[in-house]
Amino acid sequence: xxVRPDPRPARRRAALLAATEPxxxxxxxxxxxxxxxxxxxxxxxxxxxxxxxxxxxxxxxSTKTLRGWLGRLGYPVVGWALGRNRGTTREVTTxxxxxxxxxxxxxxxxxxxxxxxxxxxxxxxxxxxxxxxxRQVISLGSPFASSGGHPDGxxxxxxxxxxxxxxxxxxTPSPGGSLARPLPVPSTAVYSRWDGVVDWRACRQQxxxxxxxxxxxxxxxxxxxxxxxxWVVADRLAQPPDAWRPFERPTxxxxxxxxxxxx
Numbered sequence: 001x002x003v004r005p006d007p008r009p010a011r012r013r014a015a016l017l018a019a020t021e022p023x024x025x026x027x028x029x030x031x032x033x034x035x036x037x038x039x040x041x042x043x044x045x046x047x048x049x050x051x052x053x054x055x056x057x058x059x060x061x062s063t064k065t066l067r068g069w070l071g072r073l074g075y076p077v078v079g080w081a082l083g084r085n086r087g088t089t090r091e092v093t094t095x096x097x098x099x100x101x102x103x104x105x106x107x108x109x110x111x112x113x114x115x116x117x118x119x120x121x122x123x124x125x126x127x128x129x130x131x132x133x134x135r136q137v138i139s140l141g142s143p144f145a146s147s148g149g150h151p152d153g154x155x156x157x158x159x160x161x162x163x164x165x166x167x168x169x170x171x172t173p174s175p176g177g178s179l180a181r182p183l184p185v186p187s188t189a190v191y192s193r194w195d196g197v198v199d200w201r202a203c204r205q206q207x208x209x210x211x212x213x214x215x216x217x218x219x220x221x222x223x224x225x226x227x228x229x230x231w232v233v234a235d236r237l238a239q240p241p242d243a244w245r246p247f248e249r250p251t252x253x254x255x256x257x258x259x260x261x262x263x
Contacts, residue, residue, distance in 0.1 A: 019196070038253050042073065042231055045238030048135060049103040049111045050077040053096075053119030055141075059084050063116065065225040066233070070114075073234055076107060085118055092122065100126055100133050110135035110185075112237055116224060117141050117198065124179050124187070131184040136244070138188045138236050140223040141195055143202035144179035182208035186244040188236050190229055191214045194259070195220045212246045215260045228258035 050070055052063045060067075060079030070077040082095060103111045110136045115123030120142025127134045182205065191203035191213060197220035204213045218226035235247060249256045 008043070038255060039069075039230060039234075041229060041252065042234035043238035044073050044234070045240070047074050047076060048109045048237075049107040050075045050237065051080065051099065051103060051111050052077060053080050053113065053115040053122050055117030055119055056085055056087070058116070063224055066114070066116075066230070069230055070233070070237070073237070073249050074183060075112075075237060078103070080119075088122075096122060097130055098127060100130055104133040109122045110241070111229040112136050112138070115140065115142055116232055117143075117220065120144060120189075121179065124183060127183045127185050127187070134185050134187040135241055136167070136188070136239070137183060138190065138233055138237065139203070140190045140233075141192060141198060141200075141203055141218075141220045141227060142189070143188075143206060145202045146199075158257045180205045182206055182211035186210040186236075186239070187212075188232065188247065190216055190223070190232055192216050192218045192220070192223070194218065197221065210244055214247050231255065231258065 018138050052060075052067050052070070054060060060081065063079055066075045067079060069142065080096065080099065082091060085092075100111055100113075110133055113123040113126060115121065115137070117140065120137070120139025121144045123137045123139060124142075124144055128135045187205060187210070189203055189205045189212070191200045193200050194217055195203070205211050207213065214232050216223075216226060216228040216232065218229055221227065223229045231250065232247060233249075249259045
């Protein structure tokens with residue numbers, strides 16, 4: 001007789017994480033303020049275009065801190081300028097590839113895409129669709145490894161389904177969570193076991209020579225200003241396009257304490 005594990009502890013933990021998301025997001029903001037002197041030592045790479053995509057029901061306002069940080073590091077960075085992210089609308093499926101093409105042409109270089117939550121799913125789709133115009137993808141708490149139309153069955157999934165009438169016909173990923181396969185460009189999937197909005201297990205990709213998963217301690221809503229996340233993004237953007245290497249936890253100034261002991 002097979003004994004199935006009791007799902008109740010996992011459900012209670014998920015409920016607790018969801019309930020404490022706002023508080024933990026404020027903690028990340030405080031940690032950012034305290035860590036600013038240390039973050040000045042973050043890696044800097046060659047300037048190239050960076051596109052930052054917001055999460056579900058968020059706009060460019062939600063990524064203002066992240067974009068400001070990247071601008072101070074010397075990158076020409078832009079938001080998506082499409083208002084609130086209501087899912088895979090026809091506007092998104094047509095405007096995002098055009099934006100990538102325009103940025104790559106203007107700067108004469110492929111574009112790095114940083115996508116938060118649903119924005120990371122869009123980023124991975126863009127990398128598959130236009131790999132020559134994408135330098136790398138960095139996803140932040142993006143549940144792309146789920147096999148349904150939208151990631152997992154958490155709070156974000158319920159909101160996503162509410163806007164499903166607006167979505168394009170081809171918005172459903174291929175069966176089996178194919179977006180979790182390594183991309184044709186370097187990719188870093190940032191995830192947190194303390195995520196109270198999506199299942200962290202759906203935010204990991206299959207590791208490969210140019211694909212990796214990096215763990216942080218952030219809440220889902222705090223990833224755009226969590227100091228560990230900002231360091232990872234800076235470190236990844238600093239990687240030369242022809243000599244990409246996996247992320248290594250920083251050891252200087254005690255910055256390693258920002259990251260969990262395991263990936």
